Amino acid sequence: MIETRNLTVRLGEFYLQDINISIGRNEFFVLMGPTGAGKTVLLEAIAGLIAVDQGSIRIGVKEVTALAPERREVGIVYQDYSLFPHMTVRENIVYGLRYHKIKKSDAKGKFERLVSELNLSHLLNRLATNLSGGENQRVALARALMIEPLVLLLDEPLSALDPRFREEIRENLKSLHKNSDTTFLMVTHDFAEALSLADRAAIMNNGRIEQEGTVEEIFRKPSSTFVADFVGMKNFFAVNFDGREARINGLTIDLGDVSPNNCKYLAVRPEDIVVSKEKLSSSMRNSFNGMITGLIDQGLYYEIWIESGKNLFKATLTKRSLIELGLREGMNIVFSFKSAALHLF
Amino acid sequence: MKVKEPFFWINISCGIIVMVFILLPLMEMLTAPSFSMLKATLKDRDVMRSIWLSIYTAGLAALISFVFGTPLAYVLARTQFAGKRLVESIIDLPIVIPHPVVGIAILSVAGKNHWIGQLMSDLGIRIMGSVTGIVTVLTFVGLPFYVNAVKNGFEAISPRLENVSRSLGASMFSTFFRVTFPLAWRSMLIGIIMCSARAISEFGAVVVVAYHPMIAPVMIYERFEGYGLKYSQPVAVWLVSICLILFLVLRILTLRTGKPS
Structure with missing residues (x-):
């Protein structure tokens, strides 16, 4: 038209x-x-x-x-x-x-x-x-x-x-x-x-x-x-790719089936990151330990800042899950995401 | 209540001085002639003829400004082009040129030594000592006031209204008459008032081009020269009063329909 x-x-x-x-x-x-x-x-x-x-x-x-x-x-x-x-x-x-x-x-x-x-x-x-x-x-x-x-x-x-x-x-x-x-x-x-x-x-x-x-x-x-x-993509990192893996400041991320053709960056949407107190037994290949450095009220949801190695990840959680998990600043937690949730540029 | 500082009182005093400076001479002049003298002047054919001449030549100047100045004002309000500043300065030139110089400048083109003057005299158009000459001079001095007022008026209308109108199928002409003009006519009327007010007060340029037929300011000057202050005052009073009434009527007209909604 x-x-x-x-x-x-x-x-x-x-x-x-x-x-x-x-x-x-x-x-x-x-x-x-x-x-x-x-x-x-x-x-x-x-x-x-x-x-x-x-x-x-x-x-x-x-x-x-x-x-x-x-x-x-x-x-x-x-x-x-x-x-x-x-x-x-x-x-x-x-x-x-x-x-x-x-x-x-x-x-x-x-x-x-x-x-x-x-x-x-x-x-x-x-x-x-x-x-x-x-x-x-x-x-x-x-x-x-x-x-x-x-x-x-x-x-x-x-x-x-x-x-x-x-x-x-x-x-x-x-x-x-x-x-x-x-x-x-x-x-x-x-x-x-x-x-x-x-x-x-x-x-x-x-x-x-x-x-x-x-x-x-x-x-x-x-x-x-x-x-x-x-479009609001957070968790945005410059990375070194090595075969099916990517390294960002000490973390090794499993890329799964995503292939890094000439890519230099990696991103994960905050809503694709799952936060838990202990390591989950799930199909998610990427699971890391981190510490909560910030809880930011965004109205309908909370943005959680997680420090892991030298990286800052941002995840989002509803207020309800935040309370249920009893999250506080300074807490050590586990955060995970699927390889399929990765975006490479 | 807040204590008024000296700064405030200085401002107020200066304001009062300015008001008195403007109003006192005018009041004195308006109240100087006796009623019988005013009445006598009203019956003086020469006086009435010159006031009428003043009004209609100024009106014609405003009309010419309206016809030729409106499109120009529109172009200046709507477009950006190299040399726009220059064009705007040229439009303002008549404001800054000394009045007798305007008259002399017009005569330099309209005189026998210029081919335009030759052409006009062949066509039977006379500038020197004619109504045509007076209107020409008054248009020259009044046009900038019209163009500037209307340009501001056009600038205040969002070009998006015209965009929408065109997207709805209206041509530029149609858009101008259905959208732009109805929103700008008030500024045009103000432009006409400004232009004719300026034109009606012109003396220096007119006296160079046409001493006769005599417009009111020239007649006032002549009476002052020939017979003194006392004889020039009644004419001045009538000229000022009639002009004020005319402008007041125009203003009321614009205000009444120009009710902001």
Whole structure:
């Protein structure tokens, strides 16, 4: 549905370089990356709001690289909602209708469906400036979807919202996507959002795509240290590989079936580390002694810092298991992980 | 209650001095002419003609600024280009040039020795001593005020609103008239007020280009020169009053519909 080929955009000092992404029909695709990675620039290039220096963009069957934004059938929803402040909610929603050949009866049906799905009926005659954050974003969504675009671009639609509205809009997005043929392309820096909404994702950094794949793939098999770091990979070590083993500061880690082709780093997710008081008799090949040097309250769970040799491992535990195990700082414990849980770079 | 420091009292005193400095001369002038004199001046055809001329030439200058200045202000607010600073400085030039010099500069182009002046005289357009000349000069001095006010107005409108409008299928023209203009018209009105206020007060440049037909400031000057302070005051009072009323009406109009929502 969307395909960019070797897309290059120059904006002063900033570059988008060789962007190649391909997003399928009716897919929910998420673009992630730190601030300044170029996510919004890419979005605006796809929408035709920024000129492209090299490469091409294809939307549906059309090559749109040189097409004006109004002829691309690409809707856009910004983080700041960007509602027309001089119009009522109703006027905002139907703004784009006059530019599209949609039958009056169809438009009416569509309008009513969107209004009821997004729960906007009581707001229709209000000016767009007197709404709450969540309401604003629902109006922006209705306005963009009213004209049935091929693609809906969402620029961090959730990040300006209160947590309780965020949940609500997330559900809205999910059902809107399910009930329409529109392809969704959303920018976010929140991996949890990506996990809950997207089919596939790409990670951007410094104007380049670092990795593209299913969200699961990116989470489980980050292709670079940057991606691993970005998706929250902790326990990240530079190691010497020796056959099926890896050495990090005195610890020897059994790699199992994972082969270290030209890799220099090793990582384990904190949630893949099992903490126990004594050595467990399990299939986990890697089991080490360590001392707890820190217990950090992260709200829903605890992060446990374990020193082993000269290495610091981080594991996560629920509050409940923490209490059940009676863990305290300074305690000597055993921590284990499977070879299959290792990530090599 | 907090004890007021000397610093506070110095600020207040300076503020009062400035207020008095501005208001006292104006009040004196406004109250100097007797009622009968004001009435007599009102019946003086020459006076009324010159005040009317002042108002409509200034209005025309504002209209021309509106037509040509709006697109320019939009470009300056929305785009970055090499030499933008230079363009902005050029727009501000009429503010810093001494007024008689403006008149002389305009005449250097419109005079017989310049091909543009030749062309205009062939076409029957006269600058020297004509309403056209007055409007030209007033536009020259008023335009920067319009462009700057409207540029600020455009800058205050998020370009994202225009982006959204275009993504919804609207062309740039359509976007401008449905989104940008409704959000910017108030700043345009303010620009028009600023521009015409500046134009209506112009004397030095006009007197070089067109002593006749006589705009109000020139007439005030002439009466002062010829008959003294007493005879120039009533004209001044009428000019100031009519201008204040006009600007007040415009301001009220903008405030009433410009209710922030």
